[in-house]
Amino acid sequence: MEFLKRIEEKWQKRWENARIFEANPDPSKPKFFITVAYPYPNSPQHIGHARTYTLADVYARYMRMQGYNVLLPMAFHYTGTPVLAMAKRLAENDQDLIDDFINVYKVPKEKLKDLTDPLKMARYFHEEIKEGMRRIGYSIDWRREFTTVDPQYNRFIEWQFHKLREKGFITRGSHPVGWCPRCGNPVGQHDTQGDVEPEIGDFTLIKFRHEEWILPTATLRPETVFGVTNIWLNPKATYVKAVVDREKWIISQESAEKLKYQNRKVTVLESFKGKELIGKKAENPATNREIYILPAEFVDPKNATGVVMSVPGHAPYDYAALENIKSETSKLTEYGLTANIVKSIRAISIIEVPGYSEVPAADVVKRMGIKEQTDPKLEDATKEVYRHEFHNGKMKSNAGKYAGLSVAEAKEKVKQDLIAEGKAATMYELLNRPVKCRCGTECIVKIFEDQWFIDYGNPEWKTLAHKCLEKMRIFPEELRAEYEYVIEWLHEKACARKSGLGTKLPWDPEWIIESLSDSTIYMAYYTIVRHVKEHKIKQNHLTDEVFDYVFLGIGKAEEIAEKTNIDIAVLEGMRKEFLYFYPLDSRHSAHELIPNHLTFMIFNHTAIFPEKLWPRQIVTNGHVTMQGAKMSKSFGNIIPLREGLATFDADPIRLSVLATAELLQDADFSPSVAKVMRDKLERLYRLVTQTFQSSTEKESKEEPLTTIDRWMLSRLQDHIKKATEAMEKLEVRKAIQTILFELDQDLQWYQKRKASEKAKTLHILSETLKAQTLMLTPFAPHTCEELWETMGGKDFASLHPWPKPDGKKVDIKAEESESLIMNLLDDTRNIIKATKMAPKKVFYYAAAQWKWKVYMKALEKSLEKVEQTSLIRELLKDPYLKAIAKEVAVFTGKIIDEINQMPQERKQKLIAVGPINETQVLKDTERFLKSEINAEIIIYEEENKERYDPKNRAHLAKPLRPAIYIE
């Protein structure tokens, strides 16, 4: 442990001093530009974040070793409101937050006061995150670091928005948001108690008439207006008569307030209890039917208008309430109603839906055993009925002109028509209310009238986005369909808000560009920011003309230089650097960003840059779980990266977050995985140290290679090939598996086999270890640099070329010989296990020559298709075989199925290898087999007349499968 820490620091310093990760344009080398979504500094990063960043870093390091001039930059996204909200809570001494800061985030107590300033909080976590990135060994070019509140960056974003507006992609309109009336702010998830996202629903208010008054019943199912039997009011709630936009409405007191936030003019005239209207009549505007106003306690005056239309046929609440009322008719007298009136009300069936009766609401209420209108099970009942009716329901003939339509269609049409006829209006309401702001106030819906949007709904723009996507490589490819879907689904996106950190909207500075909108093309800014910083270019010099020139090649450098006071060489340098590194070669993030950021990135690039500069690839990955559980503060299982590094060290963490799952899957982190990784690295270190200490002594490279040596080299080529292919496809799990586990197993087999041989060809071992170390370098760079140095590497492993497989070292014969031994050992062990004997002597009988002849012939023939008869006929042309025709026929019968089932690939391989001298192979391995089985080994050829074969096993020998007799 000590050891890993020491070398981590050592190599981080050396990399830094040698500036090997600082990438400048170099026309002699191909470039590769990788970016990861920059972090939002409102908390330290944890092991989960490490997955995305490590993946990008590993990729960067791999590409560097493949000879690319790789740029991996990093910045910090200060834009937005969460930091503001947190700083405020801290200032108010919110104990929960303070506990989190101290216990989970490990913020020193004395620092807390400082962090009540939002900017200071961002800076604090910024440094914290950055330090973690250094300590885990990311190969970042830190000269290009910036934050999104840097004035120069603000200018860049202003330029971007000017461009978007010029192209007509900015629109303006009204937009509902969750709102805290006390704080006077929009509320997002992080502003609410319990982090609830306010869900906004669009209610239809159907205007029932009562004398000269309107009763606007709020519903999410306007199509059921044809099934209304009565109106519900809560007799105990307070209602008001009010003038709403020149109409006279009766609504709950609460809703009168809310409607004001939805840009309606509301003048309250008088207030009264709901019971005053009970027993009166109202008229359904859709059917002109007269119905009664009845009492119901389930009606919540805080929800929408507090006026509800009753559809007992299709709404479980209404059905239950109606049943309640029918059974308590005595209570009705105070409203001047009679039992007969209520009892004569029947549910009206207007929708037919398979699997349900005429009255689906009744079915479900009865099935669920619901007795009271206050039963919480009614929520589920409502959902069930709604789901089935919406998807499978059809309007019946009594639904007027909507008869025959599906419920889904009718719902929209009825709503539109009623609104057009002035018989309905709409109102937004929170569907998951009550949602409480952190200040304790219940949130409502407010409509922003002059909201600015980016119009992702623009069809031409969508076409461009599709075009860009089509040409991009998407990892994992399975998610391409999701991008397609998102591009189609996106519409106008509110792009500015009134509070938070960020860039002001240049033409309307009351607004601040929100965080998903100021982070779509910033990768371009990385390519020039080092010039901005080095030359201390001021924001007011970074005019739109400068950006036009640098990014779009518009205008003349001389003229712009003159106007802006920026040196012409600097301007040209920026332009060159942008053109060198752009387009972006690979964009990385967790895949939760597909529905927003990543797709926005595609859109914005196509809007602003010419096609050849559009991004080329997106890589997304799943989350990290902690020992199978989702990471969350409430589980207390979040390991901040800095803490993780202290406990498990950098390289093991890097490996752990990448080794347990491929991109699409969530990766599971656990201390035991980290430990396995560390043990692996330490074992490798020991082996390398041993090997290279002894190899400095004289070693004759002249020693001829044995089969096992050739086998090792051959296997190595295969592993290099596999690892390289995996890396190219970002299958890092597979790569790690190959490099660290499969290669290692072969290495162990090699060592074990070698132990029984005399010749110690150490250069084979060192060649293998060198390749292994280099391939492991992107994943475990600190350990590998150290190993590389131990192995006599003169350069940085991080910059050394990635190994290439050498076809000349592939030796399929050696591989076949070796697998013969492995299989033989397996078979022998299996027999020992089944017979439970302790073997003294083990006899092996290698297959007869003629069997090989038959076997090879069968293989060749089977490349087409063989039947036994034709094969035998063919074989018997050989006079030698003809002489033993019977044996040939029996043997052929034994192998024919096996050969027919063999994949072509394997057949071709065996044909290429040709017959193997098994006796020789076995003899060469005798010592090894003896030590493995711990018995005397005796080897015969099948046809050896002298052989000892009491149980007559020898004739069972097949090519690659010697017969066995144990005693």
Place this chain on the structure above:
RNA sequence: GCGGGGGUCGCCAAGCCUGGUCAAAGGCGCAAGGCUUAGGACCUUGUCCCGUAGGGGUUCGUGGGUUCAAAUCCCACCCCCCGCACCA
């Protein structure tokens, strides 16, 4: 609901596109042995069931189908996870 992903031998997880080498990689866990004063670490072996000869049986969410052959292809169904926005 819509869109996406997934369900594999105790747990995690490859394989599925391109059917046969698949009782199915690898890791963890567990067991035995080696090493060690001991523990740890490390190494070996085993880990679905049966088996005194390298074999047999039953498995890859469920039920059908295609095929000489299905974890892999087709159909239907069940279950789990993620996203559905103005929020980073």
